[in-house]
Amino acid sequence: TQAHVDAVAAARELNAYVLETPEKALEMARASDERLAKGQGGTLEGIPLGVKDMFCTEGVRTTACSKILGEFVPTYESTITSQLWRDGAVMLGKLNNDEFAMGSSNETSAMGNVINPWRAEGSTENLVPGGSSGGSSAAVAARLCLGATGTDTGGSIRQPAAFTGIVGIKPTYGRCSRWGVVAFASSLDQAGPFARTVRDSAILLRSMSGFDPKDSTSVDLPVPDYEAALGRSVKGLRIGLPKEYRVEGMPAEIEQLWQKGADWLRDAGAEVVEISLPHTKYALPAYYIVAPAEASSNLARYDGVRYGTRVPGRDVTEMYENTRAAGFGAEVKRRIMIGTYVLSAGYYDAYYLRAQKVRTLIKRDFDLAFEAGVDAVLTPTTPSPAFAIGSKSEADPVEMYLNDIFTVTVNMAGLPGISVPAGLSSDGLPLGLQLIGRPFDEETLFALGHAVE
Numbered sequence: 001t002q003a004h005v006d007a008v009a010a011a012r013e014l015n016a017y018v019l020e021t022p023e024k025a026l027e028m029a030r031a032s033d034e035r036l037a038k039g040q041g042g043t044l045e046g047i048p049l050g051v052k053d054m055f056c057t058e059g060v061r062t063t064a065c066s067k068i069l070g071e072f073v074p075t076y077e078s079t080i081t082s083q084l085w086r087d088g089a090v091m092l093g094k095l096n097n098d099e100f101a102m103g104s105s106n107e108t109s110a111m112g113n114v115i116n117p118w119r120a121e122g123s124t125e126n127l128v129p130g131g132s133s134g135g136s137s138a139a140v141a142a143r144l145c146l147g148a149t150g151t152d153t154g155g156s157i158r159q160p161a162a163f164t165g166i167v168g169i170k171p172t173y174g175r176c177s178r179w180g181v182v183a184f185a186s187s188l189d190q191a192g193p194f195a196r197t198v199r200d201s202a203i204l205l206r207s208m209s210g211f212d213p214k215d216s217t218s219v220d221l222p223v224p225d226y227e228a229a230l231g232r233s234v235k236g237l238r239i240g241l242p243k244e245y246r247v248e249g250m251p252a253e254i255e256q257l258w259q260k261g262a263d264w265l266r267d268a269g270a271e272v273v274e275i276s277l278p279h280t281k282y283a284l285p286a287y288y289i290v291a292p293a294e295a296s297s298n299l300a301r302y303d304g305v306r307y308g309t310r311v312p313g314r315d316v317t318e319m320y321e322n323t324r325a326a327g328f329g330a331e332v333k334r335r336i337m338i339g340t341y342v343l344s345a346g347y348y349d350a351y352y353l354r355a356q357k358v359r360t361l362i363k364r365d366f367d368l369a370f371e372a373g374v375d376a377v378l379t380p381t382t383p384s385p386a387f388a389i390g391s392k393s394e395a396d397p398v399e400m401y402l403n404d405i406f407t408v409t410v411n412m413a414g415l416p417g418i419s420v421p422a423g424l425s426s427d428g429l430p431l432g433l434q435l436i437g438r439p440f441d442e443e444t445l446f447a448l449g450h451a452v453e
């Protein structure tokens, strides 16, 4: 823990941590030592972790990297982090993210950019670490913690994991409790771990998972020993390559990586087949209706009365307006406006309801593939490696949204998805492969991920 506390303090230029909690870390580490000395202890004793600033941590400032939460200090701990501490893990601090987890590059954070510890060969240009969990990915990749928590609404664990050469898994919707996690789009949000190996992610996910009576969408199923799944053979498993993911303009090196992944799994004894998920092309537009709709409703609670920042006005309405105008950043305001629009009378049927129907079709595509005997689907995680900070134009948010093209389907269908580092681009940047599984079959993803890594 001390070594990690020092490493974090020595790497502040990455801006991965928005709050360091060294005293708390050392106190937790000492308590862990005492438990171990007594022959007690859990599966994560003394393991130093970073926590995305979307997780409420009791007595420790939690902002979702938004000015509107100001210096908010929760009086409660999220279920997931309390399970990690229960198992002996140690908290090093809170990690940077896109404001309210809306973004793909960590550039919407009110706490500033995060720098990816990777650079293209021979280049001094700073790259984004992905988003929205950019602090988590950068911190794990730069060895500023042994693992980190993330949240994934449309790819925010898998895409940053791919951009930084580490492992990220978004479990099945309902696998982990969302209680105490700041809400973005409640029907899509799921938390999961970042780690440097598939084994570490399996160990972390087991601790984070499980039914929670405080989250009515968490599912009451036993939590398997995910680590044990790494020993499983992948022989005979059927892997689907969806032809619709071969999108126009996909760089040749991404296509090659995908083929290489298929070859590795074939060599390990799996059967690789082409499949069709015909509604794939509607996933991104439908996501960018459903997610903002839910966000606009979830973010209505930031009114200057209950949490964080308040900017006074002549009356209560003006106080709301002033608070929300000053507290939210541009991307969050854009989502609130889109969301409010698609939910409004007259547009609800044309946009929101239509998007929900598309969502059902996307889920049905996967259901049919699984019914036909496919055990997992293999795709690239992202259409490109990490890009330069500031390189995507602010004037065209859709350019940024296109980053999520391979990841949003998984959230729309509620399925588990893992990103595993699978090689380097021609200029030496990490690339990831994504494996998508049946509901609650994270074990197959760990077995396959282990065969690929």
Ligand code: GLN
Pocket (backbone or CB within 6 Å): 101, 102, 103, 104, 131, 132, 151, 152, 153, 154, 155, 156, 157, 184, 291, 404
């Ligand atoms: N990039 C996507 C968005 O901006 C996904 C973010 C996430 O998964 N939290 O909505």
